Amino acid sequence: MSACQTPIIVALDFPTREQALAAAAQLDPALCRVKVGKELFTRCGPTIVETLASKGFEVFLDLKFHDIPNTTAMAVRAAAEMGVWMVNVHCSGGLRMMAACRETLDKLNGAKPLLIGVTVLTSMEQDDLAGIGLDVPPQEQVLRLAALAAQAGMDGLVCSAQEAVALKAAHPQLQLVTPGIRPAGSAQDDQRRILTPRQALDAGSDYLVIGRPIAQAADPAKELTAVVAELA
Numbered sequence: 001m002s003a004c005q006t007p008i009i010v011a012l013d014f015p016t017r018e019q020a021l022a023a024a025a026q027l028d029p030a031l032c033r034v035k036v037g038k039e040l041f042t043r044c045g046p047t048i049v050e051t052l053a054s055k056g057f058e059v060f061l062d063l064k065f066h067d068i069p070n071t072t073a074m075a076v077r078a079a080a081e082m083g084v085w086m087v088n089v090h091c092s093g094g095l096r097m098m099a100a101c102r103e104t105l106d107k108l109n110g111a112k113p114l115l116i117g118v119t120v121l122t123s124m125e126q127d128d129l130a131g132i133g134l135d136v137p138p139q140e141q142v143l144r145l146a147a148l149a150a151q152a153g154m155d156g157l158v159c160s161a162q163e164a165v166a167l168k169a170a171h172p173q174l175q176l177v178t179p180g181i182r183p184a185g186s187a188q189d190d191q192r193r194i195l196t197p198r199q200a201l202d203a204g205s206d207y208l209v210i211g212r213p214i215a216q217a218a219d220p221a222k223e224l225t226a227v228v229a230e231l232a
């Protein structure tokens, strides 16, 4: 049972182990989980996951695997054996890819990470989708990928909180992990489909991924406490 009492996941997007651990030292594992993504993991490898776990944090390993079914399933197995709490793959890898991941995790003994499918990145809007040949609004593509993820037996989805109402109606069993969270007044950065923490929770998000507004703030503990208060 997790000691974490909030839906907040803080993205530790840092270039060094020292910076990531300095930020983590200002966060309380009772108030948030942490996310290790491509930059930090490529720099530090699995030891950063072990260190954060030893400090009491549940870790979302966000490497967004996207490959042929066997390769992706073996990567997910490696993540599970690392003891992470959540792992993700791109839904656009297709039904067989997601099903292979599900089957591989189901065969493992012991605790398994939540298996989450990334739908349409929160940095993308309709023009970006058109640029890669998808002439549909983001929500339509998200719902299409969500149906595949549900069929594959995934535990949840990464999506924008803007799609949470439609997704909860269509697939109430899927947990919604929503980045693109911006407290009122904070910079949008490269995100496009954004909501505030309160709006996201009200829309049906199960977990809120927040990076720069907390991790890169002068006082991460203060920003985290402010978001916790906004959600209370």
Ligand SMILES: O=C(O)c1cc(=O)[nH]c(=O)n1[C@@H]1O[C@H](COP(=O)(O)O)[C@@H](O)[C@H]1O
Pocket (backbone or CB within 6 Å): 011, 013, 037, 062, 064, 088, 118, 120, 121, 122, 123, 158, 159, 179, 180, 181, 189, 191, 209, 210, 211, 212, 213
């Ligand atoms: O899978 C993710 O976590 C993810 C998916 C997505 O669609 N959008 C998205 O921003 N993310 C991640 O969520 C974090 C958001 O960080 P901030 O924009 O700094 O709050 C980053 O680490 C992204 O890699």
